[in-house]
Amino acid sequence: MVSRIERILSGVERIGALVASIAAAADVQGRALCREDIGPIRLLAAELLRDHPGFIAGAGAVLAPGVLADAPQWLEWWWAETPATVQRLRVDLDPASADYSDYTTTEWYRTPERSGRWSIIGPYVDYICTRQYTFTLSAPVRCAGRFIGVAGADILAARVERLALPALHAQDTDAVLVSAAGRVIASTAAAVTPGMIAPPGRVIADLGTLPWQVRELASPSGS
Amino acid sequence: MAPAAVTTARARALFAPLDAGSRAETVAQRLAQAITLGLLLDGERLPAESELADQFGVSPVTLRGALATLRAMGLVQTRRGRGGGTFVCVRDEPRPAQLEGMLTLLSAHELRDIGDNRAAIAGAAARLAAERALPADISALAEHAARLGCAGSVTERRRADARLHMEIAATAQSPRLVRAEMELWSEIGDLVWLPTVSAGDVAAIEAEHAELLAAIARQRAELARALAERHVLAETERLLALRLRLARPC
Numbered sequence: 164m165v166s167r168i169e170r171i172l173s174g175v176e177r178i179g180a181l182v183a184s185i186a187a188a189a190d191v192q193g194r195a196l197c198r199e200d201i202g203p204i205r206l207l208a209a210e211l212l213r214d215h216p217g218f219i220a221g222a223g224a225v226l227a228p229g230v231l232a233d234a235p236q237w238l239e240w241w242w243a244e245t246p247a248t249v250q251r252l253r254v255d256l257d258p259a260s261a262d263y264s265d266y267t268t269t270e271w272y273r274t275p276e277r278s279g280r281w282s283i284i285g286p287y288v289d290y291i292c293t294r295q296y297t298f299t300l301s302a303p304v305r306c307a308g309r310f311i312g313v314a315g316a317d318i319l320a321a322r323v324e325r326l327a328l329p330a331l332h333a334q335d336t337d338a339v340l341v342s343a344a345g346r347v348i349a350s351t352a353a354a355v356t357p358g359m360i361a362p363p364g365r366v367i368a369d370l371g372t373l374p375w376q377v378r379e380l381a382s383p384s385g386s
Numbered sequence: 387m388a389p390a391a392v393t394t395a396r397a398r399a400l401f402a403p404l405d406a407g408s409r410a411e412t413v414a415q416r417l418a419q420a421i422t423l424g425l426l427l428d429g430e431r432l433p434a435e436s437e438l439a440d441q442f443g444v445s446p447v448t449l450r451g452a453l454a455t456l457r458a459m460g461l462v463q464t465r466r467g468r469g470g471g472t473f474v475c476v477r478d479e480p481r482p483a484q485l486e487g488m489l490t491l492l493s494a495h496e497l498r499d500i501g502d503n504r505a506a507i508a509g510a511a512a513r514l515a516a517e518r519a520l521p522a523d524i525s526a527l528a529e530h531a532a533r534l535g536c537a538g539s540v541t542e543r544r545r546a547d548a549r550l551h552m553e554i555a556a557t558a559q560s561p562r563l564v565r566a567e568m569e570l571w572s573e574i575g576d577l578v579w580l581p582t583v584s585a586g587d588v589a590a591i592e593a594e595h596a597e598l599l600a601a602i603a604r605q606r607a608e609l610a611r612a613l614a615e616r617h618v619l620a621e622t623e624r625l626l627a628l629r630l631r632l633a634r635p636c
Contacts, residue, residue, distance in 0.1 A: 248440075248441075250441070270522065286559070287559070288555075288556040288560065288561050288564055290552055290555075290561070290564045290568075294561055294564070295561060296561055344520050344522065345520060346518075346559075357559075358518060358559030358560075359517070359518060359559075360517070360518055360520070
């Protein structure tokens with residue numbers, strides 16, 4: 164599971180690197196960066212969707228306000244139900260509109276912006292996009308030392324649970340995989356399911372690159 | 387992407403794949419839902435029929451059937467010729483007379499039944515949200531409640547109200563409860579704020595929301611459930627009372 168997510172992360176970072184190099188090229192040419200310049204990330208997003216079918220619900224990048232000359236905010240995000248049907252996500256980025264989708268206030272944008280590092284948010288119900296239970300993996304994009312946006316991917320929580328279970332079952336006790344925020348991602352006990360707030364318990368393992376922990380689950384009798 | 391900040395897309399809600407065996411009604415329902423929930427905006431042009439059919443994974447014939455249903459409902463308009471296509475048409479403010487018409491078309495029993503269903507969903511969502519909310523979820527809920535407080539028109543209020551209830555269901559970590567809320571709101575949402583005319587009524591509803599969010603924040607699951615149920619049942623009773631007033635000969 165960790166290696167799968169790391170591979171997705173490197174795909175996300177490739178998207179970020181491409182955005183950064185496109186921005187740097189425009190800088191060198193003394194040219195304003197425009198929406199269509201970012202278009203080529205489609206290939207990398209499609210590749211990511213193709214390499215992890217059924218695992219990723221979408222991938223792409225968003226630009227920080229003011230980075231593009233022809234749009235105050237821009238989201239270049241691709242999603243696909245099957246690898247053959249990659250499509251661009253359309254969102255309402257008009258601040259005057261009732262459905263203005265201001266991504267700059269989301270956790271998956273704010274966290275890498277603030278920390279300068281990648282992050283994984285969730286699991287949570289993504290009710291407008293995938294209508295599924297998901298994680299969002301996101302990484303900051305920088306150009307000439309300046310934060311210019313975020314590259315990311317949406318990962319389906321059900322698949323993460325499935326991949327995590329064998330390692331949890333390998334523990335001597337009942338065990339639970341917990342997100343940094345304290346939510347259950349996977350568990351070997353029927354009474355503790357993904358989405359619940361994790362009960363306190365001894366930490367068995369930190370997951371290295373991921374901000375998640377495997378915790379021991381006390382048996383219901385408390386023994 | 388985080389629902390917290392109401393980020394994200396309108397289109398993807400629409401173009402999510404349909405369950406097996408879905409037909410024109412499902413497509414029509416999905417589009418109508420998106421329009422009623424404000425995910426598609428007034429005047430927006432829908433993609434070409436062939437493209438839409440592809441996106442929904444249905445035949446062009448099925449799609450045309452769905453568009454015909456939407457036209458009959460007055461939710462889209464098809465214009466021919468240059469610059470033509472199928473356009474979303476929603477009046478920003480549905481006329482009260484039209485809404486009152488919709489209300490009188492429902493029987494008292496239907497209204498009560500929808501209200502009972504909403505109370506069951508909202509109650510369950512509130513209880514689970516109280517059990518499962520993280521601090522970040524609580525602040526997102528507060529943000530949505532504040533948005534409702536700032537809403538200037540009935541339409542804005544209805545949208546913000548629907549969003550708040552969907553956000554509570556999302557905090558419950560349940561895609562199914564979110565979907566149930568979405569469906570109920572697209573069915574009855576336009577009517578919810580119809581009987582609420584005075585500033586006092588609005589303030590009372592805001593106070594109910596605040597009380598509910600406080601119970602969720604304090605992890606008082608059973609209290610949250612009771613408050614959510616009471617909130618919905620009060621709305622239902624206001625609708626029933628208005629329906630009776632409208633039916634009374636004057």
